Amino acid sequence: MLNISNLHARVEEKEILKGIDLEVKPGEVHAIMGPNGSGKSTLANVLAGRDSFEVTDGTVEFEGDNLLDMEPEDRACEGIFLGFQYPVEIAGVSNMYLLKAAINARRKHLGHPEIDAMDFLALIKEKIQLVKMNEAMLYRGVNEGFSGGEKKRNEILQMLTLEPKLVILDETDSGLDIDALKTVSDGINALRSPERAIVLVTHYQRLLDHVVPDYVHVLAGGKIIKSGGSELAQELEKKGYGWLGPASPDSVVSPEAVKSQRAEQGV
């Protein structure tokens, strides 16, 4: 589904991603972990097409197409969803309206007619229960005056409503209390399916207790320095990122290698 090869990216003059290789197949859940400043959010934003980041080398394919040639809105319409680390507030534009516009943009892109107003209402009312949000929040401005946790729930609501093929969640777990973390995790798990892939960008292991990933990658200094199964996350939690030492490309383990290793272990 997603194939990243030797991806280099910079912001202004500073090189942040220094050669990322990653393959994500349908049905898989990948966690990308790493210390602050390692490039995790940059990777998420580059995939979504934020133009303040400049890709200087490498390729990204999404379902066989060159993702880097696509505008952000086209990426979204093709089924890529980025859950923001810091969802922005848009005063005056109601949450409901943004959601409807997003659904219709995608439907238009796929050649479908606009969603019927009643169907939309029914859909929204179903999804909002999953994230335990008050319906009144649908009528408020997008994220306007929302608490940190409410903003993240709202991201999950958008994700559930849009039903993307590839979900990228950028530190969706940060700033959540335990209940909210549980709700957000349930939302993510509800979306897990054999056709869909999920990439979780996170700093902490705690989200991964609820959403158990198939693969964990450690990003440091703009490179993936270690890959493994979900147990890697637990090990990191215990030992800290320092355990892996300075970034070294030699320690990169391909997902294939992990898979065969897991098969050997009977996981």
Add this chain to the structure above:
Amino acid sequence: MATQSQELEQLVKREYSAGFVTDLEADTVEPGLNEDVIRFISAKKEEPEWLLEWRLKAFEHWKTMKEPGWAHVHYPPIDYQAISYYSAPKSASDGPKSLDEVDPKLLETYEKLGIPLHEQEILAGVKQGIPNMPNVAVDAVFDSVSVATTFKDRLADAGVIFCSISEAVREHPELVKQYLGTVVPTSDNFYAALNSAVFTDGSFVFIPKGVRCPMELSTYFRINAQNTGQFERTLIVAEEGSHVSYLEGCTAPQRDENQLHAAVVELVALDDAQIKYSTVQNWYPGDEEGKGGIYNFVTKRGDCRGARSKICWTQVETGSAITWKYPSCVLQGDGSVGEFYSVALTNNLQQADTGTKMIHIGKNTRSTIISKGISAGRGEQAYRGLVKILPDADNARNYTQCDSLLIGDQCGAHTFPYTEVKNPSAHLEHEATTSKIGEDQLFYCRARGISEEDAVNMIVNGFCKEVFKELPMEFAVEAQKLLGVSLEGAVG
């Protein structure tokens, strides 16, 4: 970020689509202003002696006045002697008795603008076949003469007078004489004095006691003949307990020279009367270099003369090279209410200095001001508002909210709120915000599949929502078109 603002710039650069000139023979007076020109206009309109005297007095006063220079706008000096003060479509001088007699070219022009002039078509809102036809009466002003007025009969049944001001001078001189110039005196300001001297036409509305006007009244202004200043005069009188909603909308054809427009609008609301005055203004703003746009120097004032009366101004200003406009309310009657809702958009080199004045005279008077300014390109915009509480105005209340939205980094927004409070029981609130459509907001929308253009429209529309809500349905559609956005509200 550089490409970002370029893209934004392109988004806001939409070509003016109403730029066409109708080829008509005009009966135009030579440029210049003197007593003879005023006498010519007055004679042409077969006015009574008192009105000619009134005009001449205004002219005498105007000659002693200076053009105001305090507004935050810049333009080369206007040569008032280079302007022609009268232009009438020739075919109208015979006075068309019905729409069939109206120059087909005129009707064609209106059709291009999407104005439903034909009475049958408008009435078809009731009939089957043409859905969504608004229930609106149109008094079309083409250059300086009203050429067609619809719905007269239905309004007449209700006792409502809705006609051109020239006709009102002929048919209802006592009403015109009683109210004309009582809200905006001839000596009020430079442009109002000029208007009083040379006004050529405009609308007159009279709603008798206790009558709720059965439909929205609407005038479409259109400046057509080249280099002709347009000086509209509108007078609306709502007697005790009556209600009226009046819509004013404008587009103008493209041209190269700046055109001066100095209208005067006077509203009078007696006890318990309500007047809602809505404007959608889309005059030619000039090209990207600011060349050729309309100068819109307008005096609009409403007098809440009676107790518990209410006047509400709603305006959507997207056109004109320069806008100088402060629709105001004089709250004389005890318990009277004044409201001002405004959206002003400046793009390219457009300049707008607009706002309102709320003068609280009576007790328990209330006013609300919601102003939304949008600046794009190199547009400059100023909100200028005065809230004045006079000594006798016990328990007066005002709420003011001024919000500015900036698109790109070359535009400007300024707020000049003035308050004068002379009664300690007054209660005033003022809120102001300035925001910018940020790259992060646009990216957020785009990451949800919404194109940048739609995202800008959505955000601008959301910003203006509080004002759009105040517009009558028919006009909300137009405002929507003007800002190039689909309104929120289908759901939510």
